[in-house]
Amino acid sequence: MSQFQKKVELVRTEVLARDVVRLTFDAPDIAAAALPGQFVMIQIVPGQDPLLRRPFSIHQTSSDGSLQILFKVVGRGTKLLAEVKAGEQLSLLGPLGKGFVLGDPDKACLVGGGMGIAPMLFLASRFCRQTQPVQAPTVILGARNRQELEPLLAGFQNLGLEVLAATDDGSLGHHGLVTDVLKGLSLAPGFTVYSCGPRPMMAAINHLCLQEKISCQVSVETVMACGMGACLGCAVPLKAGGYAHACSDGPVFESGDLLWSL
Amino acid sequence: MSQFQKKVELVRTEVLARDVVRLTFDAPDIAAAALPGQFVMIQIVPGQDPLLRRPFSIHQTSSDGSLQILFKVVGRGTKLLAEVKAGEQLSLLGPLGKGFVLGDPDKACLVGGGMGIAPMLFLASRFCRQTQPVQAPTVILGARNRQELEPLLAGFQNLGLEVLAATDDGSLGHHGLVTDVLKGLSLAPGFTVYSCGPRPMMAAINHLCLQEKISCQVSVETVMACGMGACLGCAVPLKAGGYAHACSDGPVFESGDLLWSL
Amino acid sequence: MEPVIVKKDEVDLRVAIGTLELKNPVMTASGTFGYGREFESFVDLPRLGAVVVKGISLTPRSGNPPPRIVETACGMLNAIGLENVGVDRFISEKMPYLSALGVPVVVNILGESVEEYSRIAERLADVAGVAAIEVNISCPNVKKGGVAFGADPKMAAAVTAAVKQSCQVPVIVKLSPNVTDVTLMARAVQSAGADGVSLINTLIGMAIDLRSRRPSLANVIGGLSGPAIKPVALRMVYQVAQAVTIPIIGIGGITSAEDAMEFMLAGASAVQVGTANFVNPRASEDVVDGIANYVREQNLDSVRDLIGALLLG
């Protein structure tokens, strides 16, 4: 397992929508080792406040050694991160965690909601890389509105993928939830759903997939201190009882293994 | 007493020598109220680490509302402060403390050592403002070497003042201490020495002035938390016993009032 | 508290500590706000719930030699050594300004024996403007060989009872966090008649300067304050809230209205802003503003709805 702690240069900051930011780092070691669904832990400031690193899914890597994250400003850490200037150095730790297990591309359905779209682009690009363009995965992306969703579509479209969109306000694509769209596809058994997004969305997808006997992998978020299995802070309750750890057993899990009522 | 807490813009950062930095702020309220020997407390980061503000003498003010400080990078706070980019906003608190009591310009001798030169320029400019150019104060400035001292002379020369320089290595002016130069002047009684610099320098000047029966005002440095008389952290031992507070009773004191053995 | 008709755009921020009624729950912490006047350029003092002044002793104290303070991670250590002007000069020199302003003044007092505490309280008993006495029991008990009153429930109760007898104003006892079980102390002073407890005082700490290989403070050890200690303070307030019925004043690392309201949720009826005053001299008034905004935005009937309103389970 190749993991790195590196000071890397922030190459570019792009504000894609209100409070939605994409950062591009020059991080060749981490980018080369990364798999879809894995994440990095970023040290926000060199000082001790905020103390802990923040976890972000790897949004995209490129053969030129760049690595992107896509995030929403929700608190102090993400606010500071959005303010870092291009050219500055940040410490990245990664790639961390277990990513998605890639199956047959044309039996794959990717469902991303909100910032859960971040890991989906990396996943989609790997699906497209390993296959003929004819065998493309299905992609469903949801967000609150057109402003939030539209800037995120280009990446998928560049891969030649068609995106089924859903927005809460109907300003783009289906007016409603990604689960409605997913339901409408009536996927055949043998399909796998790959999903990341808000907890209620993933719970609904899990429910649907259970009913339809479709396998489903989800990437979950928890609070994390270390990101590498040392602190045991990132407990995820299991259906069978006890806990798994999001950072080392996940963040991607078989959705059926998790306890969704919590 | 007009004191302000203001977010002000950093207009310019100048590195004058290795680890010696001059910052120019656009701080019209504080600049207008400031007196020589007074200081400002600067909040280094918006976060809580480092927590406390740092005190800096006011180096220069200008009628356009700008205020300058001159400082040496000695620790974490000054390092961070030196890295702030022009255009950013910092919180300044000031003007704080009691400054120098200005007497007769041609009976004034200003002695600054190292970063103790910072308040001397402001003091010199006030002396020059209130008087005909013929009645100029005597100025003695000392530093470790030419590199450190030279960039600081221009300010005084612009006021039309001649500077008597002293360097530890003799690379500029007198090879030795500012006290040697001061001794050489054999000031007449009625003169006042205004001094700021390292503690041993000020102790020596105090000793000399006591012998020569010359009055002497010194600006002292202590650790400070509040800068405004509230925390009582900035105790300065008095010759008469007990303590004064550098931030509110000083930072300028009659040198004879202080206990120099400590 | 009497029902008062509150104007629509005003919010009801009133809280009570025993018979001490405050227009809002925000006080300043002793030793971090001087004698109040130091902050007049920055704070509209009468807007504060109360001003708690620097700890006052029977006779003036000159305090510890410097260095007296040192910064630590998200906090600071102080070993001021209780420097103060003494109760007589406090009454003659400092109180007139504050009582003229009309802001309630809480006088923090400290003694080295039970008798000393009583005598200070007696002198303050009838001074105009003194709204309450806050008894600082964190100083060592000289008569009993240096054990802090604040770590011995019996001694703390004795001091409380003595101060209660010496004055009519509400008596708040300020608890030290440097104990195994803070609820024992809180219960003891409640039984002895305290009208409220305030907590926490500073945690005992130390810093060392590697360069000189010396302690950073001349006094070697000092009191830790600031954001660093907030989690400990919040926990103790929460524990004490389960243990006593008298009002609690929460103290420790409060820098914002959010911090203050967290203490209220944990069970505090009021709060004190301490070290934050050094960084932002307007901090106490900012906390008043922030609480008012929250109460307005959340449409609460009064700020008192927050007291102990932590949701569990």
Add this chain to the structure above:
Amino acid sequence: MEPVIVKKDEVDLRVAIGTLELKNPVMTASGTFGYGREFESFVDLPRLGAVVVKGISLTPRSGNPPPRIVETACGMLNAIGLENVGVDRFISEKMPYLSALGVPVVVNILGESVEEYSRIAERLADVAGVAAIEVNISCPNVKKGGVAFGADPKMAAAVTAAVKQSCQVPVIVKLSPNVTDVTLMARAVQSAGADGVSLINTLIGMAIDLRSRRPSLANVIGGLSGPAIKPVALRMVYQVAQAVTIPIIGIGGITSAEDAMEFMLAGASAVQVGTANFVNPRASEDVVDGIANYVREQNLDSVRDLIGALLLG
């Protein structure tokens, strides 16, 4: 410690905790370094003085429900709930890797009764690679109604004596800071035969999420660690150093070699790096490097010259 000829460009960093001889004073703190292997990409494990593993109980524990951690100012709270694989799986699954590396392993153990502590120690007694046992007495004593062993000198002594009897390896007792007088605890465990004490464990703290009006941790309270607590830790190490003769291991907010050496000046013979491992997984090795550089630059005969070398007065 036997004199060993130290090569000119090498520095002598060896320290001893009783019969436990370490090549350098830097350990990892229990619960912050997993079972060691998690850090293999970042740390050359055999370079560490010792690896202290996550606290081990007699049977596996699944720990507390989430959220288990929350960040605080310059620190964090954790309520992991002592999740661990249990002593048997620890021995069969975790020890082989560590003992093959040859890095001394200190096993942190925790029980709910004196007997449980003994039984865990017995199982570990002859396991290859187990260099010492660190007894965590901060967990509540279930048999005595939930009072922590760590706050009761008699109970702490009883646990210490029982563990000493159950194994031959050095026994280090890890002290809790949540007590009025930590020196009482240190003296008690020294009398009971402890080979060393390590301190501090976490301070009990709490955080509240104003938005949800709930505690930030499912367990309501948790343990505070990180730079925020360093001043308290340093003070307690200093106090304990005046009170006992057995070696002390300093813990609390150490993120750099400078921090570590401050603890040594205060009286610690060794240190543990905890929360810092989360921010900088190479922190422990960085501390080794930094201490080595300092000892070299200052031309010290050995790192042991720093132990208790604080200058006073």
